[in-house]
Amino acid sequence: MLKDLLATRANPDVPSALSGLFTQDADPSAISFAAGSPNESLFPVAAVQRAFNTAIAKQGAHLFQYQNPQGNPALRAKLAARIGKWGQVTTTAEHVVLTVGGQQAIELVAKALLNPGDEVAVEVPTYVGALAALDLYQPTYYGVGLQSDGIDLDVLETTLKRHPGIKLLYTVPDFHNPTGITMSVAKREQLVALANRYDFIILEDSPYRDLGYEQTPLPAIKSFDTEGRVVFVSSLSKILMPALRTGWLVADDTLLAAIMKVRLASDLEATGVTHAAIDAYLTTNDLDAHVDVLKDHYRVQCAAMVAALGKYFPDEATFTTPAGGFFDWVTLPKDIDTGALLREQISPTAHVSYVPGTNFYPNRDVHNSLRLCFSGLTPTVIDAGIHRLGDQVKAAVHEAKPVV
Amino acid sequence: MLKDLLATRANPDVPSALSGLFTQDADPSAISFAAGSPNESLFPVAAVQRAFNTAIAKQGAHLFQYQNPQGNPALRAKLAARIGKWGQVTTTAEHVVLTVGGQQAIELVAKALLNPGDEVAVEVPTYVGALAALDLYQPTYYGVGLQSDGIDLDVLETTLKRHPGIKLLYTVPDFHNPTGITMSVAKREQLVALANRYDFIILEDSPYRDLGYEQTPLPAIKSFDTEGRVVFVSSLSKILMPALRTGWLVADDTLLAAIMKVRLASDLEATGVTHAAIDAYLTTNDLDAHVDVLKDHYRVQCAAMVAALGKYFPDEATFTTPAGGFFDWVTLPKDIDTGALLREQISPTAHVSYVPGTNFYPNRDVHNSLRLCFSGLTPTVIDAGIHRLGDQVKAAVHEAKPVV
Structure with missing residues (x-):
């Protein structure tokens, strides 16, 4: 078996930290908060x-x-x-x-x-x-x-x-x-x-x-x-x-x-x-002036993301309020596995995606968080996407919650 | 010591196979047969x-x-x-x-x-x-x-x-x-x-x-x-x-x-x-047509190199006659170390350089060969350089030869 000739680091039975991060969704209404790409409309x-x-x-x-x-x-x-x-x-x-x-x-x-x-x-x-x-x-x-x-x-x-x-x-x-x-x-x-x-x-x-x-x-x-x-x-x-x-x-x-x-x-x-x-x-060219243009855009997108999270996510979710960069980090109740939720529920029904938090832990042992990237989307799309995502998260949180 | 924190592969006491290959020579008449670069005058x-x-x-x-x-x-x-x-x-x-x-x-x-x-x-x-x-x-x-x-x-x-x-x-x-x-x-x-x-x-x-x-x-x-x-x-x-x-x-x-x-x-x-x-x-563009132009040039350069080696190198040296590519390989008598010869004699006095053959052996245990690259030089320069190099090699071979 050629597989036996591979180095330990290339063992195909161990998934790469970078593989399968971004799910493909053929639905035309799909909204991806996954890839951390810069906004290409701003490229000079x-x-x-x-x-x-x-x-x-x-x-x-x-x-x-x-x-x-x-x-x-x-x-x-x-x-x-x-x-x-x-x-x-x-x-x-x-x-x-x-x-x-x-x-x-x-x-x-x-x-x-x-x-x-x-x-x-x-x-x-x-x-x-x-x-x-x-x-x-x-x-x-x-x-x-x-x-x-x-x-x-x-x-x-x-x-x-x-x-x-x-x-x-x-x-x-x-x-x-x-x-x-x-x-x-x-x-x-x-x-x-x-x-x-x-x-x-x-x-x-x-x-x-x-x-x-x-x-x-x-x-x-x-x-x-x-x-x-x-x-x-x-x-x-x-x-x-x-x-x-x-x-x-x-x-x-x-x-x-x-x-x-x-x-x-x-x-x-x-x-x-x-x-x-x-x-x-x-x-x-003045790179600092270009960076100022980028910041003006990303600031608005980030604000739209934070506002939408406040509006559409359940109280059981906590999220960061970034002062820069591309990402927001959301933590859900401990019993929710955001990887399974994305794969089984959110991606096929709501056509929204994110990167499950598990990928960001070296031992892949924490499962209740997720990363959202806002850099490539307009405020309107961010609002719509977080709305759809929030409804799914709410349902998952309420389903997971024991009835008292 | 920061050195103690390095990986074995980066041990500074072991020279990289790629370091020190090309000697710098400030002499205006210096001719290098070392670097294997393509001829930039032919770039489209x-x-x-x-x-x-x-x-x-x-x-x-x-x-x-x-x-x-x-x-x-x-x-x-x-x-x-x-x-x-x-x-x-x-x-x-x-x-x-x-x-x-x-x-x-x-x-x-x-x-x-x-x-x-x-x-x-x-x-x-x-x-x-x-x-x-x-x-x-x-x-x-x-x-x-x-x-x-x-x-x-x-x-x-x-x-x-x-x-x-x-x-x-x-x-x-x-x-x-x-x-x-x-x-x-x-x-x-x-x-x-x-x-x-x-x-x-x-x-x-x-x-x-x-x-x-x-x-x-x-x-x-x-x-x-x-x-x-x-x-x-x-x-x-x-x-x-x-x-x-x-x-x-x-x-x-x-x-x-x-x-x-x-x-x-x-x-x-x-x-x-x-x-x-x-x-x-x-x-x-037709890459094959471009490659034909390259071949016409390199063919002439290679022929000039082989002719010059025949003219200026001693009978004790053997060399290849390449049918393509950039390189000729010269083997000298076993007791000649082409690395020491380059460093101590040829580079300082004749201002000609090559890559000592030792570098091409994984265990660096063969010392009597050298690589010559002809791709970047005109036939005239190749002839002049091999002439200078040949004189040095002749002197080294005759000096090394035991008197009978």
């Missing part, structure tokens, strides 16, 4: 097309040759300056690596750090794509809960004392995927102190940091790094366009060298043509 | 620029959204048809995966198959980038020598009998990197029979198959596959442009599913914008 297509032409006209054939394995130096310099301005991170182009989306950045860090069985701490719930990337290197997970101001540092420290071998903490500090929670500045500083004390690496994944509806971005965890222990990851997928496949990371010395070693072996380099086009776009 | 820049504009005009914003994790379906269909026409492989778009260069395709196969210590057979010498990708998953290597018609199947079978756990064979059947050797059709068929008998997977890496100077491409090993055991890998880097970062693979059923599972977790998908541009390019 004409400006990016001009940027491709500018880059090609400027560099000609050489643009299409093998390039720098860390990525276009001019674009790296611009990204270094950007995280300096908006995240208080003092860095330079030499410490930036361009990756195939933020996903590859996470995977490269996991690849550079993890032997099978190595211990990793993650927020629970946490980003499903990070779990998929970490899963490739077969870690032992320790989940640490979230509070309204981010990861529970007391639980983290208890966990570190009990498991001093933990070598990596993965965190999404800004408008967390899936909960929308943002880590306080105080906790960012304390987290770095813990990393120094307990000798672990922090993987700071921050693709949504620019998309705060009401505030300017907070200082990155990386800005408090004193020992080169923090790898900062972000992406242009959410604030520019995903199909440019351009994520980036900031790392120092030992970690940077290790990441570049595994990067070269993985794909040599990312797509130089799109890097040059992005660099040209950033030279003649 | 204007046609590809038009293709980007066509793709963007046609699809607009949607082109820049998250796309299909396997890659653009129209481009996959064209590549499936191409390998059908030129490699006798019967396949469809559903079995093609677009990757970030051929390098990522190799890495994904290694990732899908290898647990630490798993046994892998490779040709010796073999492509250094494949060794780097395989190294990430810490295999045990068995080297199998090459004959003028490809891998030595008798040695391979003896090795398989002795090590029945071998689960993967990596081979470059067409204009092999680094030796330029091509595997005969008979051996391709026999290799598949061996894979069926001894239960292993064949990773067929064929980026140079289109670049045969005198002949049309041979049937791919994959064309003889009866059990879905062969993964075929190729790339547009050598026949179109490297910075488009578009490689591709063909796999079936079990292996395809395993590869897609690790692919999603690695980077979600490759660069959709460039896929669409390549598809548009292939729709309005």
Whole structure:
């Protein structure tokens, strides 16, 4: 059997964290709150097309040759300056690596750090794509809960004392995927102190940091790094366009060298043509002004989602009120399995979808929550979809409730 | 020490197979036969620029959204048809995966198959980038020598009998990197029979198959596959442009599913914008006609290299006469270490460079060969460079020779 020749990480009997997340629904009235895609009506297509032409006209054939394995130096310099301005991170182009989306950045860090069985701490719930990337290197997970101001540092420290071998903490500090929670500045500083004390690496994944509806971005965890222990990851997928496949990371010395070693072996380099086009776009366009346009849209969509949840969901449901990003997180009574509910009831009858919360837990052991994404839908559609979803959730909650 | 937190695969004390391959030489007269880059003067820049504009005009914003994790379906269909026409492989778009260069395709196969210590057979010498990708998953290597018609199947079978756990064979059947050797059709068929008998997977890496100077491409090993055991890998880097970062693979059923599972977790998908541009390019341009232009150039460069080697190298050196591809392989007397010679003598005094052969052996245990790439240089420069190199090699051979 060819199956017996596969690596443990590719075992087909273990579903990937990323597979089956999005159900296909052929019904024309179907509304999906599942995929976390940016709103494509906001993409600056004409400006990016001009940027491709500018880059090609400027560099000609050489643009299409093998390039720098860390990525276009001019674009790296611009990204270094950007995280300096908006995240208080003092860095330079030499410490930036361009990756195939933020996903590859996470995977490269996991690849550079993890032997099978190595211990990793993650927020629970946490980003499903990070779990998929970490899963490739077969870690032992320790989940640490979230509070309204981010990861529970007391639980983290208890966990570190009990498991001093933990070598990596993965965190999404800004408008967390899936909960929308943002880590306080105080906790960012304390987290770095813990990393120094307990000798672990922090993987700071921050693709949504620019998309705060009401505030300017907070200082990155990386800005408090004193020992080169923090790898900062972000992406242009959410604030520019995903199909440019351009994520980036900031790392120092030992970690940077290790990441570049595994990067070269993985794909040599990312797509130089799109890097040059992005660099040209950033030279003649104001990305911050574009981000302001995005925030104005997503703020309205988020408000519509929160209002609809208040209107149509039963009192037994709790939900977050995000201050940025794409997601709302809903928690239902403990006895409701949102995966089974979606599959058996909501998808076939109401034609609405979401991502069941189970996917965001490394041990897939919590079943009563769900993630809703509002980024791609109009307020009217959001209201209609949450109405349909709320009716189903109400019925499930009342059915599940014991009659007194 | 942060170094202690790294994975074994990222150990900084073990040099990467891909690091330090290309020496930097600031001398204005320096000639490099090292990097295996295609000749950028042959890139169809204007046609590809038009293709980007066509793709963007046609699809607009949607082109820049998250796309299909396997890659653009129209481009996959064209590549499936191409390998059908030129490699006798019967396949469809559903079995093609677009990757970030051929390098990522190799890495994904290694990732899908290898647990630490798993046994892998490779040709010796073999492509250094494949060794780097395989190294990430810490295999045990068995080297199998090459004959003028490809891998030595008798040695391979003896090795398989002795090590029945071998689960993967990596081979470059067409204009092999680094030796330029091509595997005969008979051996391709026999290799598949061996894979069926001894239960292993064949990773067929064929980026140079289109670049045969005198002949049309041979049937791919994959064309003889009866059990879905062969993964075929190729790339547009050598026949179109490297910075488009578009490689591709063909796999079936079990292996395809395993590869897609690790692919999603690695980077979600490759660069959709460039896929669409390549598809548009292939729709309005004749890639075969472009490949004919490339072959006319590389044929002349290769002939210049072979002639110069005959003229300037000592009789003690043997070299291959490639019928396609980018590389010539030179073997010197056993007591000459081409790495030390390059570092200490040739690079500082003659300002000529090559890749020392040691890099192409998984155990880095053979030191008297070197790889020369002729793709980027004019015949005049090739003659001048090989002249300088030959003088150095002659001196080294005569110095090394015991006085009788």
